[in-house]
Amino acid sequence: MTDALNSRLAQRSSNDPHEYRFVFEGRTSTYFRIWIVNVLLNIITIGIYSAWAKVRRLRYFYENTWLDGNNFNYHAEPIKILIGRAIVVAALILYNVLVVISPFFTFLLIGYIFLLPVIINASFSFSMRMTSYRGIRFGFRGEYWPAFGIYIALPLLVILTAGLTLPLFTKLSWRYFGSRLRYGSVRADIAPPLGALYAQFGLSIIVLIVGMIPFVLIPAAFNATMADELSSFSLWHWTFLAFYIGLTLASIFYQTGTRNVALSTLIFDRRHQLRSYVGRLAMIWIGMSNLIVIIITLGLAWPWASVRRWRYQLDHLVVMGQGPFDNISGMSGTGGEVTAAEFVDLEGFDFGL
Numbered sequence: 001m002t003d004a005l006n007s008r009l010a011q012r013s014s015n016d017p018h019e020y021r022f023v024f025e026g027r028t029s030t031y032f033r034i035w036i037v038n039v040l041l042n043i044i045t046i047g048i049y050s051a052w053a054k055v056r057r058l059r060y061f062y063e064n065t066w067l068d069g070n071n072f073n074y075h076a077e078p079i080k081i082l083i084g085r086a087i088v089v090a091a092l093i094l095y096n097v098l099v100v101i102s103p104f105f106t107f108l109l110i111g112y113i114f115l116l117p118v119i120i121n122a123s124f125s126f127s128m129r130m131t132s133y134r135g136i137r138f139g140f141r142g143e144y145w146p147a148f149g150i151y152i153a154l155p156l157l158v159i160l161t162a163g164l165t166l167p168l169f170t171k172l173s174w175r176y177f178g179s180r181l182r183y184g185s186v187r188a189d190i191a192p193p194l195g196a197l198y199a200q201f202g203l204s205i206i207v208l209i210v211g212m213i214p215f216v217l218i219p220a221a222f223n224a225t226m227a228d229e230l231s232s233f234s235l236w237h238w239t240f241l242a243f244y245i246g247l248t249l250a251s252i253f254y255q256t257g258t259r260n261v262a263l264s265t266l267i268f269d270r271r272h273q274l275r276s277y278v279g280r281l282a283m284i285w286i287g288m289s290n291l292i293v294i295i296i297t298l299g300l301a302w303p304w305a306s307v308r309r310w311r312y313q314l315d316h317l318v319v320m321g322q323g324p325f326d327n328i329s330g331m332s333g334t335g336g337e338v339t340a341a342e343f344v345d346l347e348g349f350d351f352g353l
Contacts, residue, residue, distance in 0.1 A: 034057065139183075
């Protein structure tokens with residue numbers, strides 16, 4: 001009777017949610033040495049070393065990111081990334097040369113548009129396959145037409161609606177990526193609520209307006225003599241500057257808020273759920289202060305800013321797990337097309353970890 005009771009208590013204990021926290025053990029001083037070598041070798045090799053620089057950078061951040069006593073790893077080979085980038089650059093140069101020869105070749109963009117979903121899927125697959133935790137690789141299995149609808153058609157709708165459908169794009173893009181994500185033999189699922197995303201959108205509009213106010217009021221602070229000297233052209237410059245700064249603050253606010261909403265619904269194996277609670281105003285402060293310090297130090301503070309941002313985000317990300325991770329096994333699969341991955345990386349679509 002006692003043994004049965006102890007067995008039930010042990011089973012209940014193993015099924016109770018347990019908080020697994022992310023920990024980053026990297027140091028600015030160590031990463032600075034990696035970064036400065038990367039910069040110097042990139043200059044000496046006219047950018048050829050950038051593939052090795054990318055691998056060294058990601059390996060440092062991944063290998064110093066820990067969860068439940070185990071760290072992450074990045075497995076990409078620099079030479080394959082270099083070949084992929086060379087093919088991408090050659091293709092872009094060829095396209096521009098053809099357009100100069102004849103405007104007719106501009107229609108090649110149509111082919112690029114229909115090829116883009118393939119490139120995006122291959123990039124996601126490659127990036128995830130090169131990432132592992134506990135020796136088990138992540139994976140991604142994309143589909144052409146859903147990717148076409150989300151990444152080609154939906155952005156056009158966002159533009160036509162003056163941004164009002166941006167939360168819908170955010171929901172569907174997170175849903176597309178998260179629901180096709182794999183870790184070993186288990187799949188992930190994600191379901192960010194549209195209402196919560198629109199709430200973040202509404203708050204971001206307020207941040208946009210509030211962020212513009214100080215810079216709109218600056219010309220009004222001038223005395224009458226100075227105000228007379230300000231031309232309408234310079235006033236337009238002030239207005240544009242105010243909008244740009246406000247939009248930057250609103251973008252950080254929106255991206256942070258929607259990231260919290262989406263990641264907090266990401267579940268692996270129906271038992272392990274992420275919780276993200278990154279401060280939106282804190283990320284604005286980190287982003288703006290990082291930029292100022294980088295400018296003041298002529299770029300030398302870049303490693304400090306990178307480590308600072310990475311550590312803060314990980315400090316506010318946890319996994320609520322019901323049971324240990326030991327029952328998740330690995331799986332084989334294609335690694336994705338490195339050439340496509342590098343193309344998307346150059347275009348700014350790289351998701352990373």
